[in-house]
Amino acid sequence: MVVALTDYLQERQEQFNKELVKVMEQVKAPERLRGSMIYSLTAGGKRLRPILMMASCESFGGNLSLITSSSIAVELIHTYSLIHDDLPSMDNDDVRRGKPTNHKMFDEATAVLAGDGLLTYSFELIASDDSLTYDQRVFLINQLAHAAGPMGMVAGQMEDMKAEKEEVDLSTLEQIHALKTGQLIKFAILAGAYLGGATNQQLTSINDFAYYLGLIFQVQDDILDVTGDPELIGKPVGSDESNSKSTFPSLLGMDGAIKQKEKYVNLAKQSLKKAGIRHSVLEELTDYLSSRNH
Amino acid sequence: MVVALTDYLQERQEQFNKELVKVMEQVKAPERLRGSMIYSLTAGGKRLRPILMMASCESFGGNLSLITSSSIAVELIHTYSLIHDDLPSMDNDDVRRGKPTNHKMFDEATAVLAGDGLLTYSFELIASDDSLTYDQRVFLINQLAHAAGPMGMVAGQMEDMKAEKEEVDLSTLEQIHALKTGQLIKFAILAGAYLGGATNQQLTSINDFAYYLGLIFQVQDDILDVTGDPELIGKPVGSDESNSKSTFPSLLGMDGAIKQKEKYVNLAKQSLKKAGIRHSVLEELTDYLSSRNH
Numbered sequence A, B: 001m002v003v004a005l006t007d008y009l010q011e012r013q014e015q016f017n018k019e020l021v022k023v024m025e026q027v028k029a030p031e032r033l034r035g036s037m038i039y040s041l042t043a044g045g046k047r048l049r050p051i052l053m054m055a056s057c058e059s060f061g062g063n064l065s066l067i068t069s070s071s072i073a074v075e076l077i078h079t080y081s082l083i084h085d086d087l088p089s090m091d092n093d094d095v096r097r098g099k100p101t102n103h104k105m106f107d108e109a110t111a112v113l114a115g116d117g118l119l120t121y122s123f124e125l126i127a128s129d130d131s132l133t134y135d136q137r138v139f140l141i142n143q144l145a146h147a148a149g150p151m152g153m154v155a156g157q158m159e160d161m162k163a164e165k166e167e168v169d170l171s172t173l174e175q176i177h178a179l180k181t182g183q184l185i186k187f188a189i190l191a192g193a194y195l196g197g198a199t200n201q202q203l204t205s206i207n208d209f210a211y212y213l214g215l216i217f218q219v220q221d222d223i224l225d226v227t228g229d230p231e232l233i234g235k236p237v238g239s240d241e242s243n244s245k246s247t248f249p250s251l252l253g254m255d256g257a258i259k260q261k262e263k264y265v266n267l268a269k270q271s272l273k274k275a276g277i278r279h280s281v282l283e284e285l286t287d288y289l290s291s292r293n294h
Helices: A002-024 A031-041 A048-059 A064-086 A108-127 A134-148 A153-163 A170-180 A182-196 A200-227 A248-274 A281-291 B002-024 B031-041 B048-059 B064-086 B108-127 B134-148 B153-163 B170-196 B200-227 B248-274 B281-291
Strands: none
Touching: A002 A031, A002 A048, A002 A064, A002 A281, A031 A064, A031 A108, A031 B153, A048 A064, A048 A182, A048 A200, A048 A281, A064 A108, A064 A134, A064 A153, A064 A182, A064 B108, A108 A134, A108 B064, A108 B108, A108 B134, A108 B153, A134 A153, A134 A182, A134 B108, A134 B134, A153 A170, A153 A182, A153 B031, A153 B108, A170 A182, A170 A200, A170 A248, A182 A200, A200 A248, A200 A281, A248 A281, B002 B031, B002 B048, B002 B064, B002 B281, B031 B064, B031 B108, B048 B064, B048 B170, B048 B200, B048 B281, B064 B108, B064 B134, B064 B153, B064 B170, B108 B134, B134 B153, B134 B170, B153 B170, B170 B200, B170 B248, B200 B248, B200 B281, B248 B281
16 A cells, blocks of 8 residues: 555656646746746655645546646745745745755845746646636636735745744644645645536535645644654754744644644544545545655 | 826826725735735835726726726736845845835845735736636736746846846847836736727737837836936936946937937837727827836
8 A cells, every 4th residue: 555655656746747847848937047946846846736636636536637737836836935935034944855945056036036936937827728718727726826825825924934933822833834834735635626526515525634634744744853864854853943933742742743643634534534535545645644754 | 188197197096096905905914914015015106007007998998897906916016026126135225115115114034925925916816806707817817927927027037137247238128128127017008908808909009019118118217217306206316327237328328218218109109000099098108108207
């Protein structure tokens, strides 16, 4: 099972990377800007959001060719958010996935513009996808812009910076992560289900599933920052503690964080059951994300 | 005529500002983020792009209620571009329109996020505008994302930074401005004409008109940086020269720049004639932008 899933992930990653390269060849941007965008897009991301979108689409028996533009769009937006988050005025990170961050490899101005360019192009990509109907494109753009915007991911980053200076409770921590990382994960799963042909009722359940999956992802991230192998996760461990950042382990203790994660896993699986896709690859991915070591 | 146009501009500005406030009330973002976005949105902009969109829509006999979301979207994107351009890593400007720039009033991280939020929300705004058909929304989003993205405005900003370190010729200067300021002006005029009911042939001519109008705007900007009144333009003059920036006057001399502007004015008016809207408010606006003192 685990071996099969690892194969599945690798196959999907490779498939996605091929499509990404093909699409980015159409972006006739100035050389340095283009290089900077491509650098971060190909810096070894796990392609989690595109893979979740594919898995969600397949779970409803959908045609994967329909999700190409949306899956690339969500990865472009994820990548832009990393570039801007790493900036000296934000998290001031020099290394990401074992490589120099965008502003270290290029310069700050280029990194700001590369992020702006990736974000903007993601909408052009969906809007110009002729394999989708007009109403499908509008639905996807509306959802993606909301998820990534000032009431979604950008709000989450803002709240996260604020929380660094104060102690927060569990519900605030959940809210920050639901915005900061959860919204894009939710979009990925929702878009896959929508283009896969899910009913409105199924979309509601899959939305709940996506909410819990986002939290599972984040708890595990926090746990890995304490117990992970720096070689495997591609960054130093213990940074949350040295930054006095509120995390699930800092709020609940390590045992409490693990129990909280198990609670989310159960709730996620219940939502899958409600959506009528209990034994799908999404269930396997839930267990995988809950126990991943990088 | 000039008095009537001044009244027209003021009336349109007020109308737009009311709609802008109403729309931004729907953005339930974290307080500081929201405050930062509103600060730059209401810092005294001329609303040139929305007004051009209105004028273009009216010239084709269109219904102004259709352009509300697009006119706000283009102003949101214009504002985001100013916030990011002013950042220390970019133009490093402390003052804009006589007020502290966004990162001076708030902080750099907030300014980056406010820009990201404005950019992203502009697409949500059009995608969720139920007064437009799905294909209208897709057309507008596609055009706007292309105009603002890595092959449009972002490319222009990148090329502009590169040009600061080298001397450029007239055609390169035209190309930079056609991207950096021209693309959004072009979108504004195109969107107004499209929603106003222009035919495809008229859209082609109006596109040419918008191209020249963008250049007229920029030549006059360069001229004002030499001969303008700092009180009226809200920033010090002579900054282009002290930054050794290539401008129309630096390349062609002041007389040459004025002649070049007249050439663009003639070409702009010819395009209006071709579009069949010779005596429209767009023609008055062309003369106004060509002779403005701020």
